[in-house]
Amino acid sequence: MPNSLISRLVSPSLRSQPSKISALRFLTTVSAAERLYGQLQGCTSNLEKELASANVQLDSSCINEVLRRCDPNQFQSGLRFFIWAGTLSSHRHSAYMYTKACDILKIRAKPDLIKYVIESYRKEECFVNVKTMRIVLTLCNQANLADEALWVLRKFPEFNVCADTVAYNLVIRLFADKGDLNIADMLIKEMDCVGLYPDVITYTSMINGYCNAGKIDEAWRLAKEMSKHDCVLNTVTYSRILEGVCKSGDMERALELLAEMEKEDGGGLISPNAVTYTLVIQAFCEKRRVEEALLVLDRMGNRGCMPNRVTACVLIQGVLENDEDVKALSKLIDKLVKLGGVSLSECFSSATVSLIRMKRWEEAEKIFRLMLVRGVRPDGLACSHVFRELCLLERYLDCFLLYQEIEKKDVKSTIDSDIHAVLLLGLCQQGNSWEAAKLAKSMLDKKMRLKVSHVEKIIEALKKTGDEDLMSRFSTD
DNA sequence: ATAGGGTTAG
Incomplete structure (x- = not known):
């Protein structure tokens, strides 16, 4: 049994030995996350002060680690940690991290979490400023929660924080995108009352909303109104109309x-x-x-x-x-x-993908091969589509030959590990041991991670061929 | 604040 193959192809979560460098990084991340998570668990009051005393250099992988450690009953503390981290001047959450946080803390499924956290700030008399509120609103935005965003906007006065145009814009956009233009319109009017002015971004969101609702006249009315607030119609806004x-x-x-x-x-x-x-x-x-x-x-x-x-x-x-x-x-x-x-590559690749989507496979293959003959490098999406199609047709050998040719061209691409696995499996099943071994080696070189189910199937297929030579190739490499 | 078809890495 080629144990080395199994252990090297299986997902990293199941692997015992990551590479040295990543292991080191992993350890520092873990220890920082460990400390922060510890603070978070043992904390009885004023979580934010406790966290600050941990004096940890934050980065996104550390934040991610802390959130992942939280049990569902700790999601409130987790969210408070995430918001706190965002307020630090040394760190700024990326859009990716906002989405990640929404994901881990299941904010879409349980949006009340946001409300609980805001309420706890108030009860514990925590320090809350515009930045804090902006982070909360950005979370609502990522999770696409218009009603909660409006609720948060309504809470600003309770913390003696003035909502600014940025805050209003965010909420207005959520409602405009949702098609709830009455509320969006009400908010614009409200801005006027609190001494704020809509800007180009406000108008663009509204105009976009009206256009999506098919109310072009309303969109034009707003566009004309813009100049009243010293806003000038620009390319983006006009393009929306x-x-x-x-x-x-x-x-x-x-x-x-x-x-x-x-x-x-x-x-x-x-x-x-x-x-x-x-x-x-x-x-x-x-x-x-x-x-x-x-x-x-x-x-x-x-x-x-x-x-x-x-x-x-x-x-x-x-x-x-x-x-x-x-x-x-x-x-x-x-x-x-x-x-x-x-580029020529983008055009040909795009044509290949379009044809495959239109189920005009013969033409797609012709164009893909033409691309190779003419020395044009296909992009990753085109390769993935062609390989998947060839595997579906059980033309594994053809697929392998193309794969080799692409490899030589050094395509900067992301051909799914799934497609690799299916191809490898197909080659095994059709008895193309030499090719299978070659593909497996290339996959190993790429440090590709495979699903356990795929690896199991491949091993199973190998057993059936009973090809001792192939077995030895796999296990020695 | 910009469309879309999987970009990166976070």
């Missing part, structure tokens, strides 16, 4: 607006950018009016605005869905690449 008009289906009006944006007398403040053009292109493609989408691309190029990956993706899919011939596609790709901003 344009997007709304596109969604409403009035493409002629959309083109008029685009022309309006292109006029020079706006001082360039609303001049369309790649996103603006892409929105219009996308709308035309969705309506199967690809010729007009292509005209917008030309228009974009004439103004020196470069298409990007999204523009390319949308147009390529549009052309393919329109059942155009290969010539139309290559003409488009040539044009995109010539305009700059997008």
Whole structure:
């Protein structure tokens, strides 16, 4: 039994020996987290002061460790710890960490946790400032909790904290995105009463909300109102309205607006950018009016605005869905690449992915192979899609050959470990021992982590082939 | 505060 293979392929959580460097880092993280978690557990009152006395250099992995140690009955302390950590000047939570905290503390499922924590601040007369409240609001934002965010906003006065435009903007955006425009509108009016002014961000959120609700007139009304508060309509806000008009289906009006944006007398403040053009292109493609989408691309190029990956993706899919011939596609790709901003690799990869999504596998394979022949490096997503398809078709050997070729090209990609596992398993089952061994070695080199279930299956498959040579290859390496 | 198809690492 090739024990070394099992132990090396299994997930790290089940492995006993991480590498030396990560082990060292792991230990320092653990000891800091241990101390903080200890404070958190033994604390009877004023948690924040206790935490500060631990005098620990915080980083995200340490914060993560502390949160992970919390039992569900400690989630309140956990949340207080997270909020406290965010208020430190030496540390700033990333968006990722906010999401992570919401996840670990199950805030989406139990949003009342936020309320309990705010109440405990009040009961224990903890020091709370704008920063504290902003962190709580950001959490609500990550968890998409509009009602709780509003509740928090209402608690500001109890701590003698004044809500600022940033706080209002956050809550307004949550309600606008939810489509609850009445509450969002009420909050804007309220800002006025407390001496705050809506800014471009406030207006953009509202306009976006109105557009999503199909209320373009309301969006325009707000856009006109902006100047009253010294806010100037900019490209982003205008593009939002344009997007709304596109969604409403009035493409002629959309083109008029685009022309309006292109006029020079706006001082360039609303001049369309790649996103603006892409929105219009996308709308035309969705309506199967690809010729007009292509005209917008030309228009974009004439103004020196470069298409990007999204523009390319949308147009390529549009052309393919329109059942155009290969010539139309290559003409488009040539044009995109010539305009700059997008590479041949991105275009071909995008075409491959689109075709696979459209279940036009033969064409996808042809284009993928063409890419390799022409020395163009496919991206990770395209590789993953092609490999998955080949495995589904049980063409494991073909897949392995392609895999080897891609390896040589040094694709900076993330081909799932799952696909690797399925391929390895397939090669074993079809008796391609030499190839299986080679793939396994490459996986080991990559320090790839596999699910235990996959490893078990692979070992099982190996037993069936009874290939002693293969066994020895696995176990010696 | 910007669209989308899996980017990184946190």
